[in-house]
Amino acid sequence: xxxxxxxxxxxxxxxxxxxxxxxxxxxxxxxxxxxxxxxxxxxxxxxxxxxxxxxxxxxxxxxxxxxxxxxxxxxxxxxxxxxxxxxxxxxxxxxxxxxxxxxxxxxxxxxxxxxxxxxxxxxxxxxxxxxxxxxxxxxxxxxxxxxxxxxxxxxxxxxxxxxxxxxxx
Amino acid sequence: xxxxxxxxxxxxxxxxxxxxxxxxxxxxxxxxxxxxxxxxxxxxxxxxxxxxxxxxxxxxxxxxxxxxxxxxxxxxxxxxxxxxx
Numbered sequence: 096x097x098x099x100x101x102x103x104x105x106x107x108x109x110x111x112x113x114x115x116x117x118x119x120x121x122x123x124x125x126x127x128x129x130x131x132x133x134x135x136x137x138x139x140x141x142x143x144x145x146x147x148x149x150x151x152x153x154x155x156x157x158x159x160x161x162x163x164x165x166x167x168x169x170x171x172x173x174x175x176x177x178x179x180x181x182x183x184x185x186x187x188x189x190x191x192x193x194x195x196x197x198x199x200x201x202x203x204x205x206x207x208x209x210x211x212x213x214x215x216x217x218x219x220x221x222x223x224x225x226x227x228x229x230x231x232x233x234x235x236x237x238x239x240x241x242x243x244x245x246x247x248x249x250x251x252x253x254x255x256x257x258x259x260x261x262x263x264x
Numbered sequence: 265x266x267x268x269x270x271x272x273x274x275x276x277x278x279x280x281x282x283x284x285x286x287x288x289x290x291x292x293x294x295x296x297x298x299x300x301x302x303x304x305x306x307x308x309x310x311x312x313x314x315x316x317x318x319x320x321x322x323x324x325x326x327x328x329x330x331x332x333x334x335x336x337x338x339x340x341x342x343x344x345x346x347x348x349x
Contacts, residue, residue, distance in 0.1 A: 103347050104311040203340050207321030
């Protein structure tokens with residue numbers, strides 16, 4: 096089981112009440128998520144608390160919010176595949192995301208980092224000529240190579256690789 | 265759209281205006297906020313208040329001034345409580 100800690104505006108969009116569940120057994124730990132409106136499209140930015148590994152999910156429709164855990168799982172899978180993680184590593188991560196609960200945000204440091212990432216992704220989208228012209232896997236690739244002060248200026252992808260290293264051994 | 269009445273002190277307003285990179289769309293209403301007693305009162309949608317908290321949190325992450333960081337953290341706590349009420 097895993098927890099996605101959502102901002103109030105995202106909880107409203109998801110039509111979900113937050114729970115106080117704390118995941119017991121975890122490899123990556125909880126995530127924070129925020130709703131962004133870009134060019135009138137509803138998008139969600141999801142960032143892992145322990146690594147700041149980030150997944151940007153663009154242009155969600157109303158039905159997408161109803162099946163958000165599935166959608167998040169799909170984007171997580173694609174993102175890990177795109178980063179050349181092994182099948183064993185991907186399976187281990189997806190395993191702990193089979194059951195997703197929603198919680199309230201509880202880490203202002205992660206929220207602050209997400210604010211920086213949101214600024215960066217908006218710049219990338221603008222430079223690419225708009226959200227429809229943006230290559231989303233490439234955007235996620237760039238976001239996960241952004242150094243962040245919360246990670247002691249390490250890249251989220253390197254933090255994630257370190258976390259998942261033990262799975263291959 | 266549901267709006268929240270945000271009550272902050274002039275010192276807290278200055279923290280936001282002087283130290284964060286929040287968009288003017290979020291901060292302009294603080295510049296003209298009505299004074300009620302010792303508080304400034306402005307109205308925010310849930311979405312805007314979430315965004316404002318994000319900008320304050322980003323500044324709290326970046327600053328090397330521990331005193332300022334504490335002040336910003338306290339302000340975030342206060343705004344988050346208003347958001348949850």
